[in-house]
Amino acid sequence: MTKKKKPKKQKDIHDQLLNRRREWRLDMPLKAEIKGKLPNGENFSETTTIDNISSGGAYFGLNARITIDTKLNLTIDIPSKLTDGKKTKLSLSGSTVRMEKTDSKKKKLNIAVHFNKKYKFLD
Amino acid sequence: MKKNKSKASEKKIKVLVYCPSDLILSGIIKALEKGPEINIIGIEKSTIDSLLNSIKADNPDVIVFSNTDPLPNIKEVCKAIKDITGDKKKSKLMLIGNIPPQEEIVGLMNSGVRGYFDLNEPSGQLADATRSIYREEIWLPRDKMSSIMDRIISVVGRDLKEKTLDQLTPTEFKVLRHIGQGKSNEQIANEMFISKNTVRSHIKSIYAKLGTHSRLQLALYAINSALF
Known part of the structure; x- marks a missing residue:
């Protein structure tokens, strides 16, 4: 008995041309606290606003001068409208995969973070 | 001249x-x-x-x-x-x-x-x-031209669908909100007076409608819906 080879599923043109990301990025201006370590080993904590986010990663501006592959922890306040007034936070962690300079006047760097699969809700 | x-x-x-x-x-x-x-x-x-x-x-x-x-x-x-x-x-x-x-x-x-x-x-x-x-x-x-336009329309249509929660039923939307609050399937079942299997079934349907397999992505959809 020889196994029949399954025909390769052709990639959707949509995936090929328009969106190669696995999950949709949502443009959410959410306040987030970012924690991590600077290249010199010092801990830092900074509050910023998320530009966009998906379960795969997030993109935001940061003043801290970190490097690629820095481990970061993001804590996002969940809007009270969703939690009926209860203070809940979403904690995510990941590593930096890309950094881009913003315009010359601002010191911030735009940071792209790839999440690992660990996340938790904090009350 | x-x-x-x-x-x-x-x-x-x-x-x-x-x-x-x-x-x-x-x-x-x-x-x-x-x-x-x-x-x-x-x-x-x-x-x-x-x-x-x-x-x-x-x-x-x-x-x-x-x-x-x-x-x-x-x-x-x-x-x-x-x-x-x-x-x-x-x-x-x-x-x-x-x-x-x-x-x-x-x-x-x-x-x-x-x-x-x-x-x-x-x-x-x-x-x-x-x-x-x-x-x-x-x-x-x-x-x-017509077949290309059909293709573009289907892609754009899909794009819009991916980004909206309009396609969820009211019950599915409630389940999504609970996910956005960080609740487990058991907690959702208790709060909505339905079985865990029904919760699972709703979540499966939401996954299919939003084109995702990630519970975190569902939570983000719920957070996004509360922002605007």
Whole structure:
């Protein structure tokens, strides 16, 4: 008995041309606290606003001068409208995969973070 | 009289033709000459590099690119031409050949092609096609245009669907909100007075509707819905 080879599923043109990301990025201006370590080993904590986010990663501006592959922890306040007034936070962690300079006047760097699969809700 | 003459020459469309085949090239030139305002400023028959150099030097309004053999790197060639001409927004690229499948056409247009002239189209239309490209319009064979539009509509429709929660039922939306609050399936079942299996079934349906398999992504959708 020889196994029949399954025909390769052709990639959707949509995936090929328009969106190669696995999950949709949502443009959410959410306040987030970012924690991590600077290249010199010092801990830092900074509050910023998320530009966009998906379960795969997030993109935001940061003043801290970190490097690629820095481990970061993001804590996002969940809007009270969703939690009926209860203070809940979403904690995510990941590593930096890309950094881009913003315009010359601002010191911030735009940071792209790839999440690992660990996340938790904090009350 | 002189002024009119110079005005007329200003209106001429500068066309650069690339075609390695002498036979097809003579047909292209004959067809383009039917357009009195078309001025063939150059003909390239050798390599892609020489074509790119001619584009840089002559700055044509329209580039007519014909290649009898299918080029495996045609998209890269189109992108290179787009890079040279893109900023000036002057030179436009039209391919001539046997029309490829619609997916390939969409890919080519993404790489900078503005028109595709099928070899089976009447030669008299080549001048019209060139004029259209010059006017920053798109030229595609009529029968392919509808299938490409169908494709675009389905993609755009899917895109919009992905981003909205309108397709969820009220119960599914409630389940989504609970997920956004960080609740487990058991907690959701207790709060909504339904079984855990029903919760699972709702979540499965939400996953399918939102095109995801990640509970975190669902939570983010819920957070997003609470923001706006």
